[in-house]
Structure formats: C-alpha cells, structure tokens
Amino acid sequence: MQKSKTTVKANLFTSAKKTTPVKETKSKVISLTITPELEKHVKAYVEAKSQCKNWDAKLSIEEGFIKDKARDLYLEEYKKQGRNIGSFKLGDVTVSIQDRYPKMTDDVATIIAENFPGVIESDTEYLFNQEILKKHIEVISDALQNAEGIPEADLAVLIEAKETVNVKKGTIDTLAQYGEQMTDLFYAIAPIVSMR
Amino acid sequence: MNIFEQYSDFKYIYPPRAEVAIAPGLLSGLGKEWIAQPKYNGSCAVLFINGQSEYKLFNRKNEELSLQNPIQYTALNDSDKYMVLCGEYLNKNKYGENGKPFNHKFIIWDILVWRGRYLIGVTFESRLTLLYELFGTSRGFVSENDMIIFNHLIATQVENVFMAPAYLDNYSELYNEIIQTDLYEGLILKKANAKLEPGFRERNNQSWQIKARKPTLNYNF
Known part of the structure; x- marks a missing residue:
C-alpha cells in the first residue's frame, strides 16, 4: 500500500543548505602616507609583534623541556605510590596529566592492543x-x-x-597494573599534559 | 624495549618538523646544546625503503609524493630490513649554490628507522652520527662532465641524494651566509640530546627544534 502525499513539504536538505558566500576579490594593497607619529607606532607594533613571536618560541621550547621531565617525574612517583598522583607542582608550575589521549591510527591502536589488551x-x-x-x-x-x-x-x-x-577513559588510573611495562604504555597512549 | 621498536611492516611515520620560529637575530644567543642544519626550500618528504628492492616516498601529509624523478633510493639501505629517512625533495626550481636550478634531488636530514628498528628514544646527536657513518662526509660530487664542491650539502654514494651537514656554532654568521643561496631558506636548530618520540601523529617532536627563516614575499618574522 502506498502512502498518499497530502501535503508538499519543503526538502529538508534544501532548507539546511548554506548560502554561497560572496567571493571577495583580492585587491592590490596600496600604501598610504603616514605621519611621523603614526610611523613611530607602526614601528613599535612591528617590534612588539616580533618580540611576541620570539617569546612564543621560547615558551614553546621551555614548555617542551618541562613536559618531558614532568612525564618522567610523574611516572617515577606513580610507581612509588602505586597510584595516579593526579596534578602536581614543579616549582611554580602546576602540571596535570589528563585522562585524555590524542587520536591514533588503526595500526598504532593494533600494536597497543596486542601489547596491552583492554586499553x-x-x-x-x-x-x-x-x-x-x-x-x-x-x-x-x-x-x-x-x-x-x-x-x-x-x-x-x-x-x-x-x-x-x-x-579507554580511565586508563591513566590503571597504569600500575602493568608493572614494569607501565612506562611503555604511558608513552604509547601519550596522555595529554597541561601546565599552568 | 619500546612497543613500536620493531618496524617490519609499512606504517606511515610523520616527519619530526620544527613549527616554532625565532627571529634570525636571536640565533647568536643559542648555546652549544643545539645543532644546526640548513633549511632547504623543497617538499618535506619521508622515504620508506624496504630492503634493497622497494621504496615509497611520501609527503608530510601522508600522501605519496607526486612528480618525482627516478632515484636509486634502495641503494641507500644497508640491510634487507626497513630504513626510513626524512628529507627534502627538491622540486621547486630553486637555484643552488652554483646559481643553476637544483631540482629532483633528495636531501636527507634525519633517520627514523634503521635495520628494521624505529629509533624511538635515540638522541638527535646519535642519529646524526649514524647518518654520517652511513652516507659519508664528501662535499664533492663528480658527474660525467663536471666536479662540484658544495658548501652546505654532503654528497652520498647515490646520485641525486645528498645529506644536510650539521653545524655546532656560529649560527648567526652561518645564517647570513646560507640565505644568500636561493635554495636555502635559513636554519633549523635541534637539541643535540633530544630523544626521538613516536611520529604517528602529525604534530610530533616539536619541543626540541626551532627554525629561523629568511623573509620572503609570503613570510616575514
């Protein structure tokens, strides 16, 4: 039995379509004359921007170094206490090893699953x-x-x-059960480390 | 033993690339713990050589590199197991040290897998030492009609394959000299004692390397 169409309904997909964005044409950038005062500010801005990038680079390098050390120290303490120690302090910096993990490809997941069933x-x-x-x-x-x-x-x-x-969510709390292999598992699943 | 250490089947590995940039003016402040390599203007590539018979050349986005010229890559491998090399495939028609276009060459700058072993945990300095042992230290290249001496390239035993030299000091002077050549974009500085981390994600091994690039139409620090 066929159903009769008594009313014409709007196409669900058409109504969901986005309007095509208007393409902006690239205009040639022209330089306007600037006053000495404005020039001073432009120079200061460029200088500050450059310094910001340098500080960003420094921050990134130092962060990388601290995170590497933090992972080792965290695992050392985890082994000593036999449990997830959660957040911890390194001087003035608080480090958190989170129960969050980056995405992985199937072949990497297969290797981890073969070595650590249940993870x-x-x-x-x-x-x-x-x-x-x-x-x-x-x-x-x-x-x-x-x-x-x-x-x-x-x-x-x-x-x-x-x-x-x-x-699996909660894996970070189960590392101790892997004994000597806990370091291998930790680096394989690479939990996200945050610092503040 | 790392669970990823055995590398016997093809698995794509993302290259360890520098994302963080510094102003070239800061190069002089970098200390002895860094090792510099020239930054070449080509396509970042990962070369997977399986024994002596087959190879795959991929870009940094896990796609097979298009528009390559045949090169005897398999002759680089010293075993019947996997070797994975990172490098720059030159395909941008940039001018080399002799002022002529320097195209369809492969320049090795790191080794990730050797004799079927993924070198996770091995320091950059040790990997570099291995590269020097494997591919020699000759700056000269003899072709049928010519003999060329390079300042910032090391010739390997395989035609059209080179290796990036490593520098231990005077980064600022080196940068100023190197950027005179069209092909050279600047320098990559890597921490000598940094250990290789797994490269199964696009962003990897970024905490131990920085770059300093010369300004171009599209890039300015």
Whole structure:
C-alpha cells in the first residue's frame, strides 16, 4: 500500500543548505602616507609583534623541556605510590596529566592492543553515503518523513559506518597494573599534559 | 624495549618538523646544546625503503609524493630490513649554490628507522652520527662532465641524494651566509640530546627544534 502525499513539504536538505558566500576579490594593497607619529607606532607594533613571536618560541621550547621531565617525574612517583598522583607542582608550575589521549591510527591502536589488551576500545560512527544522498536527495528527504521510494540496493549502502579507535577513559588510573611495562604504555597512549 | 621498536611492516611515520620560529637575530644567543642544519626550500618528504628492492616516498601529509624523478633510493639501505629517512625533495626550481636550478634531488636530514628498528628514544646527536657513518662526509660530487664542491650539502654514494651537514656554532654568521643561496631558506636548530618520540601523529617532536627563516614575499618574522 502506498502512502498518499497530502501535503508538499519543503526538502529538508534544501532548507539546511548554506548560502554561497560572496567571493571577495583580492585587491592590490596600496600604501598610504603616514605621519611621523603614526610611523613611530607602526614601528613599535612591528617590534612588539616580533618580540611576541620570539617569546612564543621560547615558551614553546621551555614548555617542551618541562613536559618531558614532568612525564618522567610523574611516572617515577606513580610507581612509588602505586597510584595516579593526579596534578602536581614543579616549582611554580602546576602540571596535570589528563585522562585524555590524542587520536591514533588503526595500526598504532593494533600494536597497543596486542601489547596491552583492554586499553583500546572502538566506536562506530554512522554516516550517509554522500553520493547516494545527493542522487536521491528529494526522495530521501521524503523518505525521512514518509519512508518510501529508494531502491533496495541503494538503501543498503546509504549509511556508512566509520570505526574509530580510542584509548579507554580511565586508563591513566590503571597504569600500575602493568608493572614494569607501565612506562611503555604511558608513552604509547601519550596522555595529554597541561601546565599552568 | 619500546612497543613500536620493531618496524617490519609499512606504517606511515610523520616527519619530526620544527613549527616554532625565532627571529634570525636571536640565533647568536643559542648555546652549544643545539645543532644546526640548513633549511632547504623543497617538499618535506619521508622515504620508506624496504630492503634493497622497494621504496615509497611520501609527503608530510601522508600522501605519496607526486612528480618525482627516478632515484636509486634502495641503494641507500644497508640491510634487507626497513630504513626510513626524512628529507627534502627538491622540486621547486630553486637555484643552488652554483646559481643553476637544483631540482629532483633528495636531501636527507634525519633517520627514523634503521635495520628494521624505529629509533624511538635515540638522541638527535646519535642519529646524526649514524647518518654520517652511513652516507659519508664528501662535499664533492663528480658527474660525467663536471666536479662540484658544495658548501652546505654532503654528497652520498647515490646520485641525486645528498645529506644536510650539521653545524655546532656560529649560527648567526652561518645564517647570513646560507640565505644568500636561493635554495636555502635559513636554519633549523635541534637539541643535540633530544630523544626521538613516536611520529604517528602529525604534530610530533616539536619541543626540541626551532627554525629561523629568511623573509620572503609570503613570510616575514
């Protein structure tokens, strides 16, 4: 039995479309005459900007050095106490080893999972196949409201599954159970280190 | 032993690149713990050589490098296992030390995998020593019709493959000299005792290296 279409509904996707941004044409940059006073400020600005970049570079290098040492000291203390010590102070700086981990590729996750079973978990994200979606955009729009009119073959591949691998939440609290290998695991999962 | 140490199957490794820049004027203040290498104006590339028979040349975005000329890369490998080298593939038609375009060459500046071992935890100084042992120290290059002596390139045993020399002091003077050549963008400075970290993410090994670049139309410090 076919459902009758009693009302014409707006296409869901069309209504979600963004308007095309107006392209800005690149204009040739012209230089205007500046007063000696303004020139003084421009020079000071350029100088300050340059110094800022130099300080940023210094900050980045020092941060990298401290973080390297902080990781080692954290692991040393973790081993001594047999538990996650949480945040800690290094002089005036507070360091936090977080229960957050950077994304990793499948082959890296496989190596970690082989060496440390239980640390890696996978999630599946479902996505529309864009080609099929565009091909049947009107029908799919209706289908979402009336569920009708898509060939079975297309329907079968309409939704794509994307698998992602992650380090399990809470892994940072379980390092002690890996004994001598805890350092290897720590560096493999690379928990995010923050400093303030 | 690091769990990533064994490198027997191809896995892309992102190159250890400097992101942080300093003004060239600050180079003179850098101490002895740093080692400088010229910064070449090409495409950052990672060369994966599997034994003596096959290789893959990738860019820094995990894509196979397009528009390459054939080079005997496999002759660089001294084992039947994997060797992974980082370098610059020259494809930007920049002028070299002799004032002529210097194209389709590969310049090695780091080694990540040697004899199937991913060198995680090995210091930059030790990796550099290994590179010197593997690829010699000749500044001269003899071709069919010519003999060329380079100031800031080391010729290897493989035609069109070079190695970046390392410098231990006078960075400011070195920078001023090096930037006179179109091909050379400036200097990369790396901490000698910095240990290699895994490169499975694009941003890696950034805490121990900085760059100083000459100004261009698109770049100014």
